[in-house]
Amino acid sequence: MKLVSTVIPCYNESSSLKKTYKEVKKVLEELYQSKKYAYEILFVNDGSKDDTLEHIKSLAKQDSSVKYISFSRNFGKESGMLAGLEKAKGEVVIILDADLQHPPYLMKEMIEQYEIGYDQVIARRDRKGENLIRKWLTRCYYKMVNNVMDVELADGIGDFRLLSRRAVESILSMPEYNRFSKGIFSWIGYKKKVIDYENNERIAGESKWNFKNLLNYAVDGIISFNNSPLRLLIYLGLLVTFVCICYVGFSFLNILLFGVDMPGYFTLISAILMLGGIQLISIGVIGEYVGRIYYEVKKRPKYILEETNTEISLEKEKVNDKTGS
Ligand code: UDP
Numbered sequence: 228m229k230l231v232s233t234v235i236p237c238y239n240e241s242s243s244l245k246k247t248y249k250e251v252k253k254v255l256e257e258l259y260q261s262k263k264y265a266y267e268i269l270f271v272n273d274g275s276k277d278d279t280l281e282h283i284k285s286l287a288k289q290d291s292s293v294k295y296i297s298f299s300r301n302f303g304k305e306s307g308m309l310a311g312l313e314k315a316k317g318e319v320v321i322i323l324d325a326d327l328q329h330p331p332y333l334m335k336e337m338i339e340q341y342e343i344g345y346d347q348v349i350a351r352r353d354r355k356g357e358n359l360i361r362k363w364l365t366r367c368y369y370k371m372v373n374n375v376m377d378v379e380l381a382d383g384i385g386d387f388r389l390l391s392r393r394a395v396e397s398i399l400s401m402p403e404y405n406r407f408s409k410g411i412f413s414w415i416g417y418k419k420k421v422i423d424y425e426n427n428e429r430i431a432g433e434s435k436w437n438f439k440n441l442l443n444y445a446v447d448g449i450i451s452f453n454n455s456p457l458r459l460l461i462y463l464g465l466l467v468t469f470v471c472i473c474y475v476g477f478s479f480l481n482i483l484l485f486g487v488d489m490p491g492y493f494t495l496i497s498a499i500l501m502l503g504g505i506q507l508i509s510i511g512v513i514g515e516y517v518g519r520i521y522y523e524v525k526k527r528p529k530y531i532l533e534e535t536n537t538e539i540s541l542e543k544e545k546v547n548d549k550t551g552s
């Protein structure tokens with residue numbers, strides 16, 4: 228029997244956790260009955276401030292297929308998914324959200340596709356129930372991103388996906404600190420299959436995304452996967468230089484033909500403002516990259532484990548015990 232691991236990152240999800248567990252369990256149990264797949268349900272508690280961890284622990288007590296990892300603080304969903312992929316033992320790993328926005332029944336279809344031979348089976352949601360402005364903004368964003376990036380991103384595709392073991396290993400072989408999963412999933416390649424589903428509202432609690440977070444995420448997306456903003460700055464610099472040369476030439480001719488005249492305040496001030504603006508933006512973009520390099524070179528861990536019931540940590544504890552005694 229192959230092992231299916233479901234990885235569920237949770238941050239303040241105590242109100243939806245039990246329901247999610249039940250639904251996931253139901254689907255996995257059906258797969259188990261078909262005698263093809265055993266399963267584990269791996270919760271990653273990302274430093275929740277409510278009693279998510281207590282809920283998870285009580286589930287783990289009743290059900291030995293429930294595994295958990297708990298972080299020492301909130302490290303973000305990217306770290307949560309990474310930890311889940313690292314600790315998952317399955318031949319097949321499925322990542323899904325804890326708020327039931329990723330309908331667990333799709334896992335069956337995902338596994339069918341996996342059996343056909345796909346390494347990544349991706350669930351794509353529609354944008355039902357979202358306001359028009361947001362829809363339009365996201366569409367523009369993806370158009371722009373796909374023009375400048377060297378990996379392809381698609382609208383509606385998130386982290387809800389099935390990964391084969393070799394796809395997981397490929398993801399884990401990317402050691403970067405600034406992780407942008409959408410890009411990473413696309414970058415590793417392999418045969419992909421997309422299946423569509425209807426968007427669901429989250430069942431309880433609140434989304435952790437506000438406008439500021441989304442904007443930051445959008446910038447992350449552009450910057451973490453290529454250096455085309457830097458290239459853009461070079462082009463912009465060239466353009467401005469060209470315009471300046473033309474203008475200087477024009478002014479020089481003007482002086483030769485008509486002599487020197489004083490008025491020129493408007494052109495002067497516009498040139499100063501425009502160049503100042505361009506320089507500030509450029510410094511900002513370069514600063515973004517330098518900032519990223521700063522985080523990469525520090526090589527900090529991407530998360531800190533506080534508690535878990537996976538075997539890996541038990542082995543570690545044994546080693547610690549031996550060295551301690
Ligand atoms: N999540 C997490 N750490 C965070 C924020 C979110 O593990 O810092 C989890 C959250 O519990 C949920 C999933 O990531 O299972 C998606 O989060 P959310 O529903 O807030 O995002 P949305 O569905 O609105 O994109």
Ligand code: MG
Binds near residue numbers: 324326328429434
């Ligand atoms: Mg959600």
